Amino acid sequence: MATMATTRPGRRSGSRLLRDVLINGSLAILCILWLIPLLGLLISSFRERADIATSGWWTIFPHREYVTESQIDLGRGFPVDQPITLDQLGVTVTDDQLRAGYTLPDGRRVIWANRRARLIDVQSQQWAANTNFTLGNYQAVLLGQQYTYTLEDGSTRTEQGENMGKAFLNSLTVTIPATVIPILLAAFAAYAFAWMRFPGRRLMFAMVVGLLVIPSQVAMIPLLRTFSGMQVTGTFLALWLVHTGFGLSLAIYLLYNYISGLPREILESAFIDGASPFTMFMRLILPLSVPALASFAIFQFMWVWNDYLNALIFLGSAPDQQVVTIKLAQMIGSRGQDWHLLTAGGFVSMVLPLIVFFSLQRYFVRGLLAGSVKG
Amino acid sequence: MIQQTSEADKRPVPSPAAGALLTGQFLVGLLGLAVTLGLLWLGFIYLRGARETSVLNAVIAIVWGVGGVGALFVTGNTVIESLPPYWRDRVRPFLFFLPGVGILFLFLMIPTLITLYQSFFNNDTTEFVGLNNYIATFTDRSMLESFRNNLIWLFLGTAGCVVLGLLIAVLADRSRFEVVAKAIIFLPMAISLVGASVIWRFMYAYAPPGQPQIGLQNAIITAFGIPPQSWLTLQPWNNLFLILVMIWGSTGFAMVLFSAALKGVPADITEAAQVDGATEVQTFFQIIIPYIQGTILTVTTTIAIGTLKIFDVVYVMTGGQYGTSVVGTEFYRQFFTNRNFGYGSAIAIVLFIAISPVIVYNLRQLQKQEGF
Numbered sequence: 001m002a003t004m005a006t007t008r009p010g011r012r013s014g015s016r017l018l019r020d021v022l023i024n025g026s027l028a029i030l031c032i033l034w035l036i037p038l039l040g041l042l043i044s045s046f047r048e049r050a051d052i053a054t055s056g057w058w059t060i061f062p063h064r065e066y067v068t069e070s071q072i073d074l075g076r077g078f079p080v081d082q083p084i085t086l087d088q089l090g091v092t093v094t095d096d097q098l099r100a101g102y103t104l105p106d107g108r109r110v111i112w113a114n115r116r117a118r119l120i121d122v123q124s125q126q127w128a129a130n131t132n133f134t135l136g137n138y139q140a141v142l143l144g145q146q147y148t149y150t151l152e153d154g155s156t157r158t159e160q161g162e163n164m165g166k167a168f169l170n171s172l173t174v175t176i177p178a179t180v181i182p183i184l185l186a187a188f189a190a191y192a193f194a195w196m197r198f199p200g201r202r203l204m205f206a207m208v209v210g211l212l213v214i215p216s217q218v219a220m221i222p223l224l225r226t227f228s229g230m231q232v233t234g235t236f237l238a239l240w241l242v243h244t245g246f247g248l249s250l251a252i253y254l255l256y257n258y259i260s261g262l263p264r265e266i267l268e269s270a271f272i273d274g275a276s277p278f279t280m281f282m283r284l285i286l287p288l289s290v291p292a293l294a295s296f297a298i299f300q301f302m303w304v305w306n307d308y309l310n311a312l313i314f315l316g317s318a319p320d321q322q323v324v325t326i327k328l329a330q331m332i333g334s335r336g337q338d339w340h341l342l343t344a345g346g347f348v349s350m351v352l353p354l355i356v357f358f359s360l361q362r363y364f365v366r367g368l369l370a371g372s373v374k375g
Numbered sequence: 376m377i378q379q380t381s382e383a384d385k386r387p388v389p390s391p392a393a394g395a396l397l398t399g400q401f402l403v404g405l406l407g408l409a410v411t412l413g414l415l416w417l418g419f420i421y422l423r424g425a426r427e428t429s430v431l432n433a434v435i436a437i438v439w440g441v442g443g444v445g446a447l448f449v450t451g452n453t454v455i456e457s458l459p460p461y462w463r464d465r466v467r468p469f470l471f472f473l474p475g476v477g478i479l480f481l482f483l484m485i486p487t488l489i490t491l492y493q494s495f496f497n498n499d500t501t502e503f504v505g506l507n508n509y510i511a512t513f514t515d516r517s518m519l520e521s522f523r524n525n526l527i528w529l530f531l532g533t534a535g536c537v538v539l540g541l542l543i544a545v546l547a548d549r550s551r552f553e554v555v556a557k558a559i560i561f562l563p564m565a566i567s568l569v570g571a572s573v574i575w576r577f578m579y580a581y582a583p584p585g586q587p588q589i590g591l592q593n594a595i596i597t598a599f600g601i602p603p604q605s606w607l608t609l610q611p612w613n614n615l616f617l618i619l620v621m622i623w624g625s626t627g628f629a630m631v632l633f634s635a636a637l638k639g640v641p642a643d644i645t646e647a648a649q650v651d652g653a654t655e656v657q658t659f660f661q662i663i664i665p666y667i668q669g670t671i672l673t674v675t676t677t678i679a680i681g682t683l684k685i686f687d688v689v690y691v692m693t694g695g696q697y698g699t700s701v702v703g704t705e706f707y708r709q710f711f712t713n714r715n716f717g718y719g720s721a722i723a724i725v726l727f728i729a730i731s732p733v734i735v736y737n738l739r740q741l742q743k744q745e746g747f
Contacts, residue, residue: 023546023549023550024550024551024552026546027543027546027547027550027552027556028552028556030539030542030543030546030556030560031555031556031559031560034559034560034562034563034623035559035562036591037574037575037577037578037623038562038563038566038574040574040577040578040591041573041574041577044577052589053589054587054589055587055589056587056588056589056590056591056594057589058591058594099585100585172433173430173432173433173436176433176437177433177436177437177440180437180440180441181436181437181440181441181444183441184441184444184445184448185444185474185475185478186475188448188470188471188472188474188475189471189472189474189475189476191471192468192471192472193472196467196468196471196472197468198465198468198469198472201468204472204476205741206738206741207476207479207480207484208476208479209737209738209741210734210737210738211479211483211484212734212737213680213730213733213734213737214483214487214727214730214734215680215683215684215723215726215727215730217684217703217706217722217723217726218483218486218487218490218723218724218726218727219482219483219486219487219490220486220710220723221486221489221490221493221710221716221719221720221723222485222486222489222490222493223482223486225716230423231423232423235422235423235424235425236422236425236432236433236436237419237422237423237425237436240422240436240440241482242482244440244478244482245478245479245481245482245483246482246483248475248478248479248482249479249483251475252475252476252479276452276456277467277471278448278452278456281471302564302565305567306566306567306568306569306570307567308567308568308569308686308687308690308691309686309687309703309707312707312711313711320427324567325567325569325570325687328569328570328573329569329572329690329691332572332573332576332691332692336576339577339580339589342573342576342577343573343577345573346570346573346574349567349569349570350565350566350567350570353565353566353567354562354565354566356565357562357564357565361558361561364564365561365631368564368628368631368632369631369632369635
């Protein structure tokens, strides 16, 4: 390798450097573009309510900004329909210029502080960073407590917080059984398809594959009507059943691919030892399939946790039962401008899948590669 | 590939009286099966009434679901093992595949057929209306708007994800920071579309001119002196801003699949091309692209299906208003808000028909597979 490097012509290594810079540079730009939206949410969720409403989240980074150094009081009722002469500064400005901010020759700026009170700010540019962080948003969003904040005019207001903590528990309640229940069912079926011969096997498996990409909307109306007839609608049970049903085709398909690829020799020697298919399944197939089971489990976990439509239709948005996606969507509807709550709530809804993602990324990717046929 | 019956014939027969039914074991198994079914039913009744969030109920659900299935298999197996060998080997597969496939049948197959049936009936399935629901689907102004938007989603959303995903996969493949870059691009895959909607609503946030802009997009354009825009109500461009959310979320999926495919392109092919004087661009379009075309097809169809079914982003961000409705939101409106089951069913069937070429393709692929 070393000799190759020394014999490489200089011009070539120069263009190689340029190529490296181009590749890594454009990759870095794309990565930054991808991270910015998420970063904005994360940073804002730790900022004070008033700060979020009056300045962009990027102002936490050092930047030049106008800081008020003195004020000019024109006196209430001062006429503003004609140019205003500011003797202190030796300039004449119009109302419109004061609204937008008028830059003086020395770099300072004059702008209305309070137009009704005829108060003008004289500002100069200084380095600043809004590094005023709080955990208050999470308190307000998690436990449903009342919280108090100070308005711009100095008065305080008390509001009811959001109970995202409850929604988080509801999501767990929905997700864990809906992830675990299909696994055993699917493993048995996959084993039958992979290692047993029976009439209708091809047809049944074709059905499994055919149902992989079917839009769940197609099954929704009859299912909801049946569930309503059985008084299941609006219970966690409804979602466990629905997610089990909708997840099974992928589960069977994934596990079939894995189980049918297991080495035949192991199974044959077990047969010769007189093990029944049931024993073989429990003692051999299931333990050997753990990687595939894990891949499916993570895939299904993400799928169910992040699901919105099925939760909306089969569980509904009753405050006691709503899951995080429903809760978050409802907050967008009812408190669409309360960004201190939305950003914190948004992050609460993402934190668990993100942890799962970072700790088990390899399994998730493997599941994705194997299950990419699912729509 | 699968010769279990012949293997089974070879193995020593374990039961004392070959060819006979083991009556005791049969009855015990049958009793166990009945008890299991009874317990499953009781669990169902209990869980149906359990509307409170509690850890206990979640645990009961897991025990009910997993334990119930396990008990079903164990007792069923006891019954089957007691049968004469001839029957045993014929009945056993059904025990293994029937619970899973049966649920699939109950939850997807039969409902799909009922939806098809209902699509020819009026809003509460009391009166046959022939093709009226379908005629309405293709003439209704709001539906036509949804179809138009869904086509925009289909083309721009799919193209955006596939092109960006391929570009990033290729760049990452040649970079030292491959692992980090791929993790970053893939990250949004872990975030729900509702969460992504919050993130992007914040990016698109609008404040009247003169007030501080807290949305990044408006802050950037106002810095250049352009007046701030209310992006989500800005017709018809708002559709593009919604599609951007989906591209941000799904490009990671495309990238991961492409990345795996690129690793499978043999190095000697690309090296041979470069020795023959092909430029990197030529190598990419004439060798790498044809080599990974199977993956490109898979990714494209998967994302295309996703765009056809899109619901969350649109429903959460605009509610389908301001000219952004798609088939998914129209389906929800007809089915859930208007309770028009016939019309809703027709929309669902149209969606199904739009996706059916992929189903046919998957089945064709299956046919080519060995053993099927």
